[in-house]
Amino acid sequence: MDEELRELLARRPDRTLAVRATDGVLLHVEVDEPAGGGAPEVTVVLSHGYTLDLRSWVYQRHALTAAGYRVVLWDQRGHGRSGHGDPAGNTIEQLGEDLHRVLDAVVPSGAVALVGHSMGGMTVMSYAADHPEQVRERVVAVALVSTSAGGMDRVRWGLGRLGALVNEIGPTVTARLAPRQTLLQRVRRRTPYLDEVPVAVSSFGSSVPRDVRRLTADMILDTDLAVMSAFAPALKAHDKREALAHLADVPLLAMVGDRDVLTEPLHTAEIVDALPHADHVVVQRAGHVIMLEHPEVVSEHLLDHLAHATGPHSEERSVQRHTVVDLRRGRGRRTLTLGRAR
Numbered sequence: 001m002d003e004e005l006r007e008l009l010a011r012r013p014d015r016t017l018a019v020r021a022t023d024g025v026l027l028h029v030e031v032d033e034p035a036g037g038g039a040p041e042v043t044v045v046l047s048h049g050y051t052l053d054l055r056s057w058v059y060q061r062h063a064l065t066a067a068g069y070r071v072v073l074w075d076q077r078g079h080g081r082s083g084h085g086d087p088a089g090n091t092i093e094q095l096g097e098d099l100h101r102v103l104d105a106v107v108p109s110g111a112v113a114l115v116g117h118s119m120g121g122m123t124v125m126s127y128a129a130d131h132p133e134q135v136r137e138r139v140v141a142v143a144l145v146s147t148s149a150g151g152m153d154r155v156r157w158g159l160g161r162l163g164a165l166v167n168e169i170g171p172t173v174t175a176r177l178a179p180r181q182t183l184l185q186r187v188r189r190r191t192p193y194l195d196e197v198p199v200a201v202s203s204f205g206s207s208v209p210r211d212v213r214r215l216t217a218d219m220i221l222d223t224d225l226a227v228m229s230a231f232a233p234a235l236k237a238h239d240k241r242e243a244l245a246h247l248a249d250v251p252l253l254a255m256v257g258d259r260d261v262l263t264e265p266l267h268t269a270e271i272v273d274a275l276p277h278a279d280h281v282v283v284q285r286a287g288h289v290i291m292l293e294h295p296e297v298v299s300e301h302l303l304d305h306l307a308h309a310t311g312p313h314s315e316e317r318s319v320q321r322h323t324v325v326d327l328r329r330g331r332g333r334r335t336l337t338l339g340r341a342r
Contacts, residue, residue: 002211008058009215013073019105021077021098023089028081029102030054032061032071040070042111042140042310047099048073049118049146050231051223052289053080055215056117059295060302067303069113072106074098076123078227080219087230092238095119096126103134113141113306117291118263119231121147122238129243135250141309143253143302146260146288148267149274150239155262174229185222195221205259205287206327212292244274251309252278255301257286257293276320279305283325297325 013030021027034040044064046057054073064071075082076095103112116124121144128135128142199217200208252275256268265282272280281301283294291298301323 002209005058005209005211005215008062009055011062017105019074019102021085021094021101023085023094025077025085025089025098026083027077027098027102028054028075029106030073031106032065032073034068034070035066036068038068040068042113042306043070043072043107044113044115044306045072045074045099045103045107047114047116047120047123048076048079049120049289050235051079051220051228052117052216053219055080055219056289056292058215058292060115060291060299063295063299063303067306069306072102074102076120078231079223084224084227087226090227090230091234092119092122092126092240093130095123096128096130099123099127100131100134110138111140111310112138113143113309114139115143115145115302116147117145118147118288119235121145122149122235122240125149125240125243125247128246129240132246135246139250141251141253141306142247143255143305144268144271145255145298146257146263146268146290147271148238148263149241149244149271151267151270152235152238152263155264174225174232202261203287203289204293205257206285206293208293216289216292241270241274244271247275248277251305253281253301253305254278255281255283255290255298257283257288257290259286260288260290262288272320279321279323281323281325283327285327286325294325294327297327301325 014033015031017029017031018026019029046054046061048054048056053075057073061071061073077098078084078090114124114127116122124142124144195217196210196213199220200213203216204213254268254271254275256263256265258265268280268282272278283290283297286294
């Protein structure tokens with residue numbers, strides 16, 4: 001494994017705990033204190049996506065602590081080291097309540113920034129819908145990465161018309177395979193390279209190091225198939241477009257890769273249309289798991305967003321910013337276009 005990635009994954013959090021959800025499910029939570037000590041002004045809470053776990057934020061968690069932020073990460077129910085509940089509890093609304101419980105347990109007071117990738121972004125929207133008063137009083141910044149406010153039935157997985165068939169039969173096939181997961185895992189371990197190909201196609205828009213492909217494949221394919229199947233209807237039914245209004249007064253970053261085949265750029269564009277104050281960032285040659293594919297770019301924009309949202313001049317910007325990160329011209333170069341006035 002790449003030495004840097006191995007070192008980052010091996011670092012221990014400052015605190016690990018289990019938070020009990022409203023239905024009794026134990027949620028695995030990790031806390032990183034800021035480098036250098038001191039009392040942080042803002043705690044950043046990172047919520048991962050469907051079939052991933054908190055390791056998907058491995059690069060960003062360390063960039064944030066190095067910049068002086070306290071960081072909270074958690075495995076969403078049925079993922080990573082969190083517990084499994086009744087399949088009926090695998091809903092976006094329950095995830096929003098799970099986030100509420102995590103905040104109550106680990107960040108009971110003080111300023112909070114909420115960052116969500118894919119299903120984690122939906123979790124943030126659900127939390128905002130059910131706890132708007134908390135958003136008004138405590139949330140100083142939000143970042144929605146490769147996510148959607150609704151209309152996930154349009155996802156075609158990069159397969160065109162065949163993608164509609166995958167949407168239709170995928171949950172049923174996954175549910176039927178669930179009892180055979182142990183056998184499938186045994187086959188996987190004998191052919192560790194084969195599963196990286198489909199994972200790379202669905203997750204990335206450019207070539208990534210093999211260790212990143214391996215980590216992503218392990219997170220996705222180690223997810224319980226029954227959990228995958230149970231969450232599928234919730235993702236399809238997800239619609240929090242009206243709930244976006246609760247984020248209208250919060251500095252918001254909406255980020256997506258132009259080659260994302262799961263939550264295509266149009267989903268982020270719809271969020272930005274509903275929230276014309278948002279910073280809209282499109283990264284070229286990037287896929288769905290953008291924070292592992294181009295970690296420096298995601299960390300840079302996340303840190304810039306937090307600094308602006310919490311800095312002394314946070315109220316000065318009067319126009320929406322559209323940023324295109326053109327990696328073909330060199331990593332991190334950007335084209336900036338000013339959009340609508342607030």
